[in-house]
Structures are given as C-alpha cells and as structure tokens.
Amino acid sequence: MAVGIPCAFCGVRPFTEFTFGGEWRELDAPDAESDFQRVYLPENAEGAQRERWFHVMGCRTWSTVVRDTRTNEVG
C-alpha cells in the first residue's frame, strides 16, 4: 500500500489524496535575515521532518505530519 498520511479529520488516507505543502515553517520572522532563511533555506533533513500536507481530494484541510525522509515512515 502507498504511503499513508494522517489527516486531522479523516484519519490515515493514501498520499495520492494529498498535495505536499513543503517543510513546516514559521509564519513570520523578526528580521529580514531570519525571514530569508525561513523562506529560502529549508532544512531538507535526512530523517524525521515536519511537513505540511493538504488533503485536496478529501476534506480540504491542512495537516502537519512528521515523516522520515529516508523510509517514508510517518509518525
């Protein structure tokens, strides 16, 4: 079975129902330098990474998910 993504409302659903929203990031930054980092320099972690996923084919809400980028294991 395909990778399952846990939606906050619908429970675990196949990843094909979602679009990837990138790494989780702060909504704002205190100064220009850290704002540049926030927007343009993602961590691209090898291992557990907090990500945003949008349930576009389902309830159309965003969820924050921790996924292991090596194994696709979602915790």
Place this chain on the structure above:
Amino acid sequence: MTGDGFVRDPLQARALDMAAAADRSGGRLTLDREPFLTQVSLRLDPSLASRSPFPLPLEPNTVTEDGSHEVLWLGPDEWLVLGEPHTGAQIVEALERALAGEHRSVIDVSANRVAVELGGTGRIAVLATGCGLDLHPRSWRGGMCAQTLFAKTHVILQERLNATRMLVRPSFADYLVDRLLVGL
C-alpha cells in the same frame, strides 16, 4: 430548478451497458443511475450547525438522514445536502431562511456531480479495485461518506444500506462507468 426540458443525464446512453453488466454478475452486483439528484453545497461555521433545518453531521465523514434529505460531511465547515430531483430551490430557500444574517454559502450544485449507485454484495470488492480507502467493515460502514480517488477520478462515496452511492463530475461519469465495468 425549472426548465426540465434542458436537463440531460450524462449517463443516459450508458443505461444498457450498466444493466447488462449487472445481469452478467448473476445478482451479485447492481449498477444504477440516479439522474438529477439534488445537491446543495453548504459552507457554514460548525458552531452554527444547530441552526440548519437539516441536521448536519459534525463527525467527519458521516451522513445524517432526515426524511427525504441526506447531509454529507465534506469538511469541517462544508456539507452537501442531497434531496429528491428538482427540489434544489426548496432546499436552498429553507437554508437561507434559517441562516439569514449569518456568514454562510448556500449553492445549488446539482449539475456539479452525477450519482451512480453500486449495489449488491460484491460491490466492496469492485470498489477496492480502484480505491485506496480501507473498505473493511471495521472502518467502512453504512452511514459513512468519504471524498477520495477512484482510479483517476475524484469521487464522493456514500455508504448506504446494501449500496454505495458514488458522486463524480459529469465529465468523468463515462470514465467511472467504464472503470466500474472493468471491475465487475
């Protein structure tokens, strides 16, 4: 909705195909059109749900029934009210009257999706050929609904007594029937 002469069911031409497939299954499956099912989209803050004249399900992916109306949970602030053909105006009016003054959206979207009813004991196996949901009875029961993918098309599934209703975009209706006929 008036002017019935202009309304056309996108699956009219497939009626014979669908009936023939049901015959071939030897009573295990049925595949029926539900032309002109009324669908009204409702967007509303869930804290106002009790104001609706039709009981709104608050639990995700469930359906409430009230006489000839059914309400599907589509999202935390989104519902789909289903009714008999050509009753859209009455449903919209009832909702608008009850929710007057509130921040809401009530739109008749009957032409937005086509309904197909897949019935019989073998239907879950057919659904599972194209759908990634867990359709085991422990997690998929009567009174539930879900928005998901069936093969390549977005579909709203509604589990009813001994049948599953599928709602798809009109332009995908032919594709859905073709795909179901492969699985039957």
